[in-house]
Amino acid sequence: MHEREALGVKVSTVPTLEVTALERDLATAVGQRNCITDPSGLSTYECDGLTGTRIRPRAVVLPETTEQVAAAVRVARAHGMAVVPRGAGTGLSGGALPVDGCLLVVLSRMTKILTVDLENRRMRVQPGVINLDVTKMIAPHGYYYAPDPSSQSVCTIGGNIAENSGGAHCLKYGFTVNHVVAATVVLADGSVVEIGANAVDPLGYDLIAAVVGSEGMVGIVTEAVVRILRVPELTRTFFATFPSTDEAGACVSAIVSAGIVPAAVEMIDSLAIEAIVKSTGVDWPLDVGAALLMDVDGTKAEVEHTAAAAVEIARNAGAIEIRTPKDAAERLLMWKGRKGAFAAMGRISPNYYVQDGVIPRSQISKVLREIASAGATQGLRVANVFHAGDGNLHPLVLYDARVPGEAHRAEIVAGEILSICLRAGGSITGEHGVGTDKAKYMGKMFTDDDLESMNFVRCTFDPQRAFNPGKVFPTPRLCGDIPGHFHAHPTELAGTAARG
Amino acid sequence: MTTATIRGIAATTTHAPSTLDEAQALLVAAAAAQQTVAFVGGSTELGFGYAPTRVDVLIDTTKLDRVIEYQPADMVVEVEAGVTLAALQAHLAPHGQRLALDAPDPKRATIGGLVSTNAFGPLRARFGSMRDLIVGVSFIRADGARVRGGGKVVKNVAGFDLPKLAVGSLGSLAMIATVTLRLHPLAQAALGVDATLSADDIAKVVRESFRVQLEPAMLVASRQDSGDYRLTAVFEGFDSGAREQRERFLELGRTFDASIRANDDAVAHVAARDYGARCAGDVRVRIAMPPAEFARAERDVVGPLVRAFADVVNDGAEPSQTIAYPSLGIVFVAGTLRHDASADRANIASGRVADAIVAARRAAEVRGGNLVVTHCDDAVVSERVDVYGTLPPSFALMRGLKDRFDPEHRLNPGRFLGKL
Numbered sequence: 001m002h003e004r005e006a007l008g009v010k011v012s013t014v015p016t017l018e019v020t021a022l023e024r025d026l027a028t029a030v031g032q033r034n035c036i037t038d039p040s041g042l043s044t045y046e047c048d049g050l051t052g053t054r055i056r057p058r059a060v061v062l063p064e065t066t067e068q069v070a071a072a073v074r075v076a077r078a079h080g081m082a083v084v085p086r087g088a089g090t091g092l093s094g095g096a097l098p099v100d101g102c103l104l105v106v107l108s109r110m111t112k113i114l115t116v117d118l119e120n121r122r123m124r125v126q127p128g129v130i131n132l133d134v135t136k137m138i139a140p141h142g143y144y145y146a147p148d149p150s151s152q153s154v155c156t157i158g159g160n161i162a163e164n165s166g167g168a169h170c171l172k173y174g175f176t177v178n179h180v181v182a183a184t185v186v187l188a189d190g191s192v193v194e195i196g197a198n199a200v201d202p203l204g205y206d207l208i209a210a211v212v213g214s215e216g217m218v219g220i221v222t223e224a225v226v227r228i229l230r231v232p233e234l235t236r237t238f239f240a241t242f243p244s245t246d247e248a249g250a251c252v253s254a255i256v257s258a259g260i261v262p263a264a265v266e267m268i269d270s271l272a273i274e275a276i277v278k279s280t281g282v283d284w285p286l287d288v289g290a291a292l293l294m295d296v297d298g299t300k301a302e303v304e305h306t307a308a309a310a311v312e313i314a315r316n317a318g319a320i321e322i323r324t325p326k327d328a329a330e331r332l333l334m335w336k337g338r339k340g341a342f343a344a345m346g347r348i349s350p351n352y353y354v355q356d357g358v359i360p361r362s363q364i365s366k367v368l369r370e371i372a373s374a375g376a377t378q379g380l381r382v383a384n385v386f387h388a389g390d391g392n393l394h395p396l397v398l399y400d401a402r403v404p405g406e407a408h409r410a411e412i413v414a415g416e417i418l419s420i421c422l423r424a425g426g427s428i429t430g431e432h433g434v435g436t437d438k439a440k441y442m443g444k445m446f447t448d449d450d451l452e453s454m455n456f457v458r459c460t461f462d463p464q465r466a467f468n469p470g471k472v473f474p475t476p477r478l479c480g481d482i483p484g485h486f487h488a489h490p491t492e493l494a495g496t497a498a499r500g
Numbered sequence: 501m502t503t504a505t506i507r508g509i510a511a512t513t514t515h516a517p518s519t520l521d522e523a524q525a526l527l528v529a530a531a532a533a534q535q536t537v538a539f540v541g542g543s544t545e546l547g548f549g550y551a552p553t554r555v556d557v558l559i560d561t562t563k564l565d566r567v568i569e570y571q572p573a574d575m576v577v578e579v580e581a582g583v584t585l586a587a588l589q590a591h592l593a594p595h596g597q598r599l600a601l602d603a604p605d606p607k608r609a610t611i612g613g614l615v616s617t618n619a620f621g622p623l624r625a626r627f628g629s630m631r632d633l634i635v636g637v638s639f640i641r642a643d644g645a646r647v648r649g650g651g652k653v654v655k656n657v658a659g660f661d662l663p664k665l666a667v668g669s670l671g672s673l674a675m676i677a678t679v680t681l682r683l684h685p686l687a688q689a690a691l692g693v694d695a696t697l698s699a700d701d702i703a704k705v706v707r708e709s710f711r712v713q714l715e716p717a718m719l720v721a722s723r724q725d726s727g728d729y730r731l732t733a734v735f736e737g738f739d740s741g742a743r744e745q746r747e748r749f750l751e752l753g754r755t756f757d758a759s760i761r762a763n764d765d766a767v768a769h770v771a772a773r774d775y776g777a778r779c780a781g782d783v784r785v786r787i788a789m790p791p792a793e794f795a796r797a798e799r800d801v802v803g804p805l806v807r808a809f810a811d812v813v814n815d816g817a818e819p820s821q822t823i824a825y826p827s828l829g830i831v832f833v834a835g836t837l838r839h840d841a842s843a844d845r846a847n848i849a850s851g852r853v854a855d856a857i858v859a860a861r862r863a864a865e866v867r868g869g870n871l872v873v874t875h876c877d878d879a880v881v882s883e884r885v886d887v888y889g890t891l892p893p894s895f896a897l898m899r900g901l902k903d904r905f906d907p908e909h910r911l912n913p914g915r916f917l918g919k920l
Contacts, residue, residue, distance in 0.1 A: 117790075117792075119707070119791075119792035120790040120791055120792045120829075121791075122790070142711075142713075163657065164657045164661075166655060166657075170655065174628070174632060175655070175657075177661065177664070178628065178631075178632055193893055193894050193896075193897065194892075194893050194894065195892075195894045195897070197868060197869070197870075197892075198790045198868045198869075199788040199789050199790050199829055199867075199868055199869035199870065200629070200788050200828055200829060200830060201618065201629070201668070201788050201830075201870075202870070202892060203870055203872070203888050203889070203891070203892050203917050204668075204892055204894070204895065204898045204916075204917040204918075205665060205668070205669060205673075205898045205901055206631060206664045206665060206667055206668060207894055207897055207898070209631065209661040209664030209665060209667075210660065210661065210665065210897075210901075212661070213657050213660070213661055214660060230710050230711075230713060231713070232713060232715075233713035253573050256573070256575065257572070257573065257596075259596055259685030259686070259687075259688065259738075260685070261684065261685065298715060298737070298741070299713060299714065299715055299737075299741055299744065299745050300744065301740045301741045301743070301744035301745070302715075302737045302738060302740070302741025302742075302744070302745070303741075304740075305737075305738045305740050305741055306738065306741075309738075358651075358653040358655050358656055359653065360571060360573075360574040360576070360652065360653060361573065361574050361575075362571055362573035362574050387655070390653070390654050390655040391574075391653055391654075391655070392655045425651075425652055425653070426651065426652075426653050426656075427651045427653050427655075427656040427657075427658045428658050429656070429657050429658050430653075430655040430656060430657065431655065431657055432657075433657055434657075434658055434659065438658075442658065442659065445651075445658055445659075446648065446658075446659060447647070447648075449641075449645040449646070449647045450647045450648050450649065450659070451659070452645075452647075453639070453641065453645075453647045453649065453662060453905070454649065454659045454660035454662065456901065456904035456905055457660045457662075457665065457901065457904075458660065459904060460897060460900035460901045460903075460904050461897060461900075472659065472660075480904075
């Protein structure tokens with residue numbers, strides 16, 4: 001596809017006899033039809049959305065119940081295997097990348113919506129339910145599920161929980177962690193525990209916050225209770241073009257300074273506009289420097305006021321043109337353009353490397369210039385399409401893998417982008433997760449003591465480090481007094497990823 | 501300096517560091533000397549939790565009162581733990597911003613204390629609780645290490661979520677040194693409505709207001725002696741928006757209460773009632789249940805508890821105050837057991853209240869909720885009613901977190917859930 005070129009492929013070789021015993025145990029645990037151990041079947045699961053790195057798991061199971069997940073985890077542990085959970089495999093940071101010799105537990109067959117409780121605004125779902133299907137189920141009643149990653153039509157709730165997924169509308173409504181209230185979790189010893197509660201403020205520490213965003217490193221969520229929201233009375237969308245990202249950035253700041261909390265504000269620069277126009281056929285102008293796509297929602301009178309105020313601000317900020325969709329279909333098309341932006345990059349570049357850094361909103365213009373300059377230094381273009389309201393950049397470093405050295409230069413630019421974000425006081429990831437991809441940058445954002453404290457959380461849940469070992473942390477970490485089997489990160493073994 | 505006693509346990513020494521370095525030095529020294537350490541901010545919620553088993557060193561955070569970083573354009577602020585809520589709001593207001601959290605007693609309550617106790621006020625109906633507002637934290641750990649989690653940007657998924665782990669941790673994991681918070685704009689208008697309604701009708705009005713897509717910033721109901729509630733709804737926003745919402749709510753509410761009326765001072769009234777019902781009384785409880793249970797809760801959780809207080813008070817004082825956040829499923833009941841009776845009669849009275857709390861807790865737990873005793877000055881009630889109730893099934897994981905962060909159990913020992 002249009003991702004990074006393959007960095008290296010490592011296929012584990014395992015004695016046949018052992019696989020047979022494993023096959024037998026896994027079939028007992030989850031049923032034969034839910035097991036994959038043949039090489040061609042396994043190859044489907046060698047990577048997630050970060051396609052540049054591939055590692056073949058030793059076995060894959062697709063359990064259908066909590067009990068089957070627990071049984072599969074017990075089998076894996078009995079065979080000394082690491083366990084890597086996976087949803088739809090859309091993650092962009094390698095969170096669901098197999099580790100060498102692991103059991104990959106794929107939750108995509110756990111697709112039941114278990115309960116819908118409109119009165120309490122809660123739904124209990126299995127982890128394989130597609131994000132958008134939650135909303136589809138309750139849309140007829142006027143409710144929706146707020147977190148809306150761009151992959152929402154294919155990504156799963158379980159994957160969203162692992163990554164604490166966001167989306168354009170989390171500016172106003174928060175991230176996955178703000179919308180999950182309880183969960184059933186299978187732990188590394190195969191036990192099952194309930195965390196959180198339907199009611200607010202369950203007793204004790206906030207274990208939901210420990211699990212959401214843990215990138216598959218503490219357990220496997222097999223059921224989740226999510227909050228659902230009433231659809232706002234009115235949503236107004238507008239699309240405004242600007243001479244450059246400077247004016248567009250200033251517009252975002254001015255809107256926020258005016259006391260308006262938009263539901264979403266997305267910025268799209270000229271390169272990204274070009275790609276989206278070529279790919280989706282939206283009739284956006286090509287001769288502009290940047291565009292903003294913005295939603296304001298809420299009650300009718302409030303939105304009419306804020307939308308009018310925002311348009312006025314955009315005009316004063318130097319907008320070239322301001323469009324409002326004439327109907328729901330046109331609004332949907334605008335958003336489709338935005339959400340299809342990554343896929344559209346293929347129209348302007350054979351390959352791209354996407355980053356997910358975050359910066360304080362006030363520094364958007366400055367940082368975008370630094371990013372462009374970092375790209376230029378390596379002779380590469382960088383397209384930007386991102387969540388401007390919360391400063392969550394998605395710089396797309398464009399390159400051609402067929403040109404020797406370009407992929408490497410793209411990685412250098414991508415790394416430099418994260419350094420720029422950190423210097424601006426931001427973060428290396430706003431919603432894609434650390435996973436494999438950004439583990440080596442964690443040490444630039446956090447000290448050893450910071451990481452040790454985070455490791456306390458992980459080790460509390462999984463002292464043997466059975467789940468997703470080698471992810472998130474820049475250097476392998478033990479769990480102190482409780483010894484376990486350490487699994488080196490496969491990319492390290494393959495010599496393809498260094499850690500800093 | 502604030503009180504040097506926590507739930508009857510006197511601290512051996514009290515220190516009020518004025519820099520984070522000094523605070524760190526205190527924790528390093530305590531670690532070396534194997535001393536227990538407790539923390540106190542504005543002392544507004546010191547009654548919450550079990551009595552600590554021992555307090556060798558009490559760290560008073562109120563001199564850690566600096567705003568570390570505030571860029572209005574980013575709508576994020578980082579403060580030291582001892583900054584009071586009122587001081588923070590005063591710092592933000594000139595820029596048209598606020599922390600959208602209106603916990604009681606803002607002049608005393610510190611940000612560190614609010615995080616530690618997961619405190620909140622009526623605005624929670626719209627803006628959520630501390631876990632929805634905190635974006636970064638720095639700790640001083642039991643071993644004296646200074647660590648950070650989260651960051652100073654609102655959107656950030658790098659690493660495990662230490663900020664939210666601090667929320668409600670009651671000083672049991674680490675000292676909260678600094679807190680980074682996301683901010684919201686100050687509302688141009690905040691317009692209220694008052695109505696008097698039965699618990700059943702409150703449930704209906706709340707449901708109906710969501711159905712017609714109103715977005716109240718506050719929904720607060722205080723219980724009257726009759727068993728009815730005085731419901732106050734507040735609508736925030738730009739003037740035209742808040743006004744339109746209020747008109748629609750008035751219209752909606754008229755079906756249930758013909759005397760429903762606008763109240764332009766609703767925010768102040770709500771704050772006063774909220775404070776009264778949450779910060780007064782010898783015995784205070786907080787009940788949480790799924791919100792749709794509110795009407796039933798009045799019948800078999802709140803009502804019986806309120807009647808128990810009423811039955812045992814014989815000096816004409818107001819026996820109890822109850823305030824509910826019906827859209828969230830939260831009810832606070834604060835009762836007073838002052839009376840002129842003999843010691844025997846006092847014990848009987850306290851016993852009745854204790855029984856009523858235990859029964860109310862059972863009813864709340866059956867419905868998937870909980871009842872926490874947030875303050876108790878009555879020895880008999882303390883003796884007979886646990887602070888938290890039934891331990892959650894995930895308690896072993898919580899004990900694990902405590903063991904990892906504070907392996908020697910020296911921080912606020914014994915105070916937290918399960919006497920951790």
